[in-house]
Every structure is written in structure tokens, then in C-alpha cells.
Amino acid sequence: MEGLYFTYLSEYVYVYVPVASALLGIENANQLKLHPLRGALFENMIVVDFLKNRYNQGKLSNLYFWRDSLGREVDLLIENHDGLVPIEIKSGQTITNDYFGSLTEWLKISGEERGWIIYAGDSKQLRSSGITVVPYREAAGQI
Secondary structure: OOOOOEEHHOOOOOHOOOOHHHOOOOHHHHHHHOOOOOOHHHHHHHHHHHHHHHHHHHOOOEEEEEEEEOEEEEEEEEEEEHHHEEEEEEEOOOOHHHHHHHHHHHHHHHHHOEEEEEEOOOOOOEEEOEEEEEEEHHHHHOO
């Protein structure tokens, strides 16, 4: 994976989502559905859950993200004994083709064979490209 650059997630501040929502003036779920930061809050919630899960198991963070000079990014990379597990996080409830672009590119560049998309919908899908789509409620037990 020569030439790939990663950013360690500890360089960024991740906030407990209810606190962030209160600071943004979001008082109920209906406001959140239309809020311009909904995607960022959802991504933050998922990353914080992975971080808490790792710390509760006595593991180091080992969480990163990737962004290239063209603006393609993978929201979460988890370093484990097999290498890096790439994860895209989407707040939408309907799977669309644009969910797969950056993750597909990452798989091509890195040589990894599998990737994950965590989204706000309800159905799990295994794609022929090696990408598994999972609802956020099932993500912790799957990845």
C-alpha cells in the first residue's frame, strides 16, 4: 500500500451525539431528519461506537480515515491483524450507487478484497464487489 496516506482519528474531536445535537439546537428527530449536519452526526455516532467498543475490549484505537487529493475518502479504517478494514458510513436509508465509489476505489488501490458500508436502512446486502452493506444496528456484530 505504498503511497497511501492515512489520518489517525485521534487528530479530530468526536463528540457524544446527543451533546452535539443539543449544541446545534436539535430538539427532536424531525429536526434531525432535515438538518444539514445529519450525515456528519450519523458518521460521528458510528465512529464513537467503534471507538468505545475497542476501548471496552482493552484495545488501542487503531482507527483511521483516508482521503486522497481528488477528494475521495473512506470514513473509517480499522487496523486489525488482517490489515485495514475499510468502512463507509452513510446516513441515508436507501442504498444508492454513489455509496460505493470511494470504497471501490480504495479496494482497487489498497489491494484489500472486502469493504463495508454502514447505513441507516434496514436490509443487509452482500455485493459481488466484496462490499457488504449492513444496517447500523447490526454493524457491531458483523464487522
